Amino acid sequence: MSDTETLKADLTRRIAEAGDLAALEAVRLEALGKTGAIPALLKTLGSLSPEARREQGPALNALRDEIAAALASRREALEDADLEARLAREAVDLSLPPPPRRRGAVHPTMQVMDEMIAIFAEMGFALAEGPDIEDDFHNFTALNFPPRHPAREMHDTFFLKPGPDGERKLLRTHTSPVQVRSMQRTNAPPPAPWIASGREPPIRIISPGRTYRCDSDATHTPMFHQIEGLVIDRDIHMGHLKWTLGEFVRRFFELDSVVTRFRPHHFPFTEPSAEMDVQCEVKDGEVRIGQGQEWSEIVGCGMVHPKVLENCGLDPDVWQGFAFGFGVDRLGRLKYGMPDLREMFASDVRWLAHYGFSAFSAPNPATGLS
């Protein structure tokens, strides 16, 4: 074996044996460093005969390249091992919980409100609003409840203490006062920019909001939510009302076959007046709409009473139309099954998480309501 071969074998073995990058660097310096073995041999080439140089030169160069390659390869292997070792050291237990993030929810009544608004918006209904503290005129008198009339008693009204002028304000018992505000044209601007003001028909609005009656049990809460609707034009008749509510019910319950029943009723502010029921059954605590033999009342409605139109300054010989009123909480209960209406206002986080809706379930005509 020549010296060159011995050197190569020795270096190759030591490269393979280098356990870390420092040991490998030591081998590199010994082999290829300025004073290393291979440069030393290369320096001796000048003193050789041309023949010997021709023979030795390429062999030494080849040795240098081979050792350089072996060093690089070994370095790469050692670096890889180092990296893997570091990564292994830095491993984390991914079964650990992330920092807590609360889950929010939209209240079911507000979800239902948004669903209803979406359906009526497509039919061209705008949103009108009014104050929760109302006066007698807007809540009763304009709506054809004569003073002292027994019909007022059906409303279990909350009254505020009388003011210095003796006027007794009240909490609106329905959102119908907003209808009055939407029809009644006064020369004054509305009390606040968000409060509805009267306009020339055609009118097509819904008025959602809080309403109040002094009543409390499993199916009544002293505060609840209504969405009322009002359509006024020259030729709007009860058939339009029937279609509008039928269409609404189909869209709201997201069922093609909801059986409804339209039957006469009485409200002071509509004439003729009606209520609409949907057919349903309660099975194992689930309300199934469109099945069974039971009827559940969902909306009161009718043609706006001529006196109401007159009270709002509209000529009943020219204008006519319909109005309807839904109890939003009750409607939500019918669709989503909350058993006790009082829970709706109890702020129990478990209830809210169970019956609430995701932020991303905003009603939308493409994906459906919820």
Place this chain on the structure above:
Amino acid sequence: MKFTLSWLKEHLDTTASLEEVVAAMTMAGLEVEHVADPATKLAAFSAARIVEAVQHPNADRLRVCQVETKDGMKEIVCGAPNARAGLVTIYAPIGTYIPGTGITLEPRPVRGVVSNGMLCSAAELELSEESDGILELEAGLAVGAPAVQALGLEAVIDFEVTPNRPDWLGVAGIARDLAAAGLGRLITPPAVPAPGAFPCPITIRLTAPEACPAFAGRLIRGVKNGPSPDWLQRRLKAIGLRSISALVDVTNLLSYDRCRPLHVYDAGKLTGGFVEARLGREGESFVALDGKTYAVGADMCVIADASGPLGLGGVMGGESTGCSEATTDVFIESAWFDPLRTAQTGRDTGILSDAQYRFARGVDPESLIDGIERATALILELCGGEASEVAFAGEAPARRAPIPFDPAYVKRLSGLDLPESRVFAILEALGFRREGQSVQAPSWRRDVEGRADLVEEVARIAGFDALPATALPPMDRPAGGVLTPRQGRIRTARRALAALGYAETLTFSFIARRTAELFGGGAESLVLANPIAADLDCMRPSILPALAQALARNADRGFPGGALFEIGPVFEGDAPADQRTLIVAALDPRQPRRWDGQTPDPIFALKSDLLTLLAEIGAPVDSLQVNQSGLPGWWRTGRAAQLSLGRATVASFGELHPRTLKALDVDHPVLAFEIALEAIPEPKRKAARTKPAVKLSPLMPLSRDFAFVVPISVAASDVARAAQSAERSLIAQARVFDVYEGPGVETGFKSVAVETVLQPKERTLTDAEIEAVGQKIVTAVAKATGARLRG
């Protein structure tokens, strides 16, 4: 209002079944609430005869009976003391559910003798509360006759009478509507006038025609009062009325049969030979038939005689002149009382009698004579006696003028296309009369005021099923959606808050007044006169207390750490403009322990949520000023701030004051923010939806850090703001990344380190330019805050 089918059939000739009657009522506007049909409950029970009853071999109190039943002879063990041979009673076969005991019969030996059925008491059939033996029926009853027939039971229909239809408070009125709806023929028998044998000796005086404009009276002398006959007792009992005596029962019968309340006086107890309908006088009182003493108000209609007030007209009679078994002369009152006054008297006295209910809603003013004649006929039949002539005083309210009516209006208002003949046939069936181009409403329909009412009558009887469903015509509407920007913001805020981890809740708009006072409210004008509970008596000035208390309630139930929000109204006064909409979020900051040991101050997560939300609803977040002083007292000193825009406070956030929380009985910290929705300026309406072109610089931004030393009282945001405004065209951002107090910084001062980002626009900056900007920043911050660069 309750009635039975047999009662209805005295007015309506019909073959309709119970189900058909109920369905027709509902579709005609008489909303049936409940049908109690004993035929369903008692279907398995029937009449049976005890043939033999012998002592039970093993029990003193039991008898073994051989009973002839619809199923043949049965041996039945019975414990009733009245079980005896020959008795006809009610039998239940094995397998029957006994409603009174809730037990289903099984063939089970009783002390060794198998009982093959049961003989029943009234209590076991739920016919009475208790009974002391099995039922004793007429001996002539056929064995096997169904129990409902043997006992004379029938279905009771209960329905809601809308306030416009007092005529439905009489069975005759119900029959009229059902006949019009095609359910049968109206056969109400006419009243047969009884001739008067002598002039009525009691004078009627009307001195308050506004309260009682008309009054008919008649004396019947020589009557014999006593229990009513079975048919009358049963009729009243079926609808839940107590039988009192024949004279009183007759008035109750007519109240329910004809909606004609009457009153009977024991004429022997009247003094002065007159009755007077007048207004009450100060200081008067009387003992009513319910045994209670009532003070009489000056607005109330009183019936009086020479002794003073006897009763309240149309509301309740008095004890002193009530009829009893000893009554021999009876004076019948058939009057008309003003509805509104009667309603008010009912409210003021708390008396809710059948008469008051009817007069308050409006009794037929033309029914006075008819009613007194019907009462006379019944009293003469049941109690004998001799009737005087009818005395009549005053004048009943006139009918309304006929209503001009074009039958085409039916189609215009309802969409129903009916022939004219059908329109008038319906109206006539309901008692309306056609008079030329007008229609006269019947006297009992005082609710009918105009042509829309006539359309309702026609549509109701024709049936709402027949109404067309006509699509709403398209209408001009805003192309961009129907919500106003404000309404859109509420919608966005709701979804954003839910996404940020808050659960939406809805709390009452009224809270306890003392709580309202803690939050700057509680004004007298916002206090409820009739709250549903003492701690819900005042319109709220803030949503914060309700949310704080809700968090505490959840914590008390074992669920701390909640986060809630509500979007709703608060009230600064009772005028419409005093109502504001707030967006409020609150959280209990006690979070679960974390394995990584990190405990960031939750107030900054809250601030982040607030700023995210404000940005989502389009508030100018970058222009908001943070102000930590002068906040209302319910915010915790040093850990709460306001965000304002000019003078308007847009939002407040931070921790609630421990003192306030203690007053609310909340024993943990509460962090919250509230946004005054109406204080956020509305976005400017733009002509186009195009967004301004974006300029994206190809040049690298570079960052430079500065550490300033400022007095502790200087807000860190002021340092950053001053740094950013030093060269607006170049400095894209200035952000505080470190705040330090302690060794190296003198007492009373802190170090605030700010990272600035310089964004070159046209060309790369030279070192000299960067140096110059740095100088500007130092100068600007020094000028604004008194800061110096940290050495």
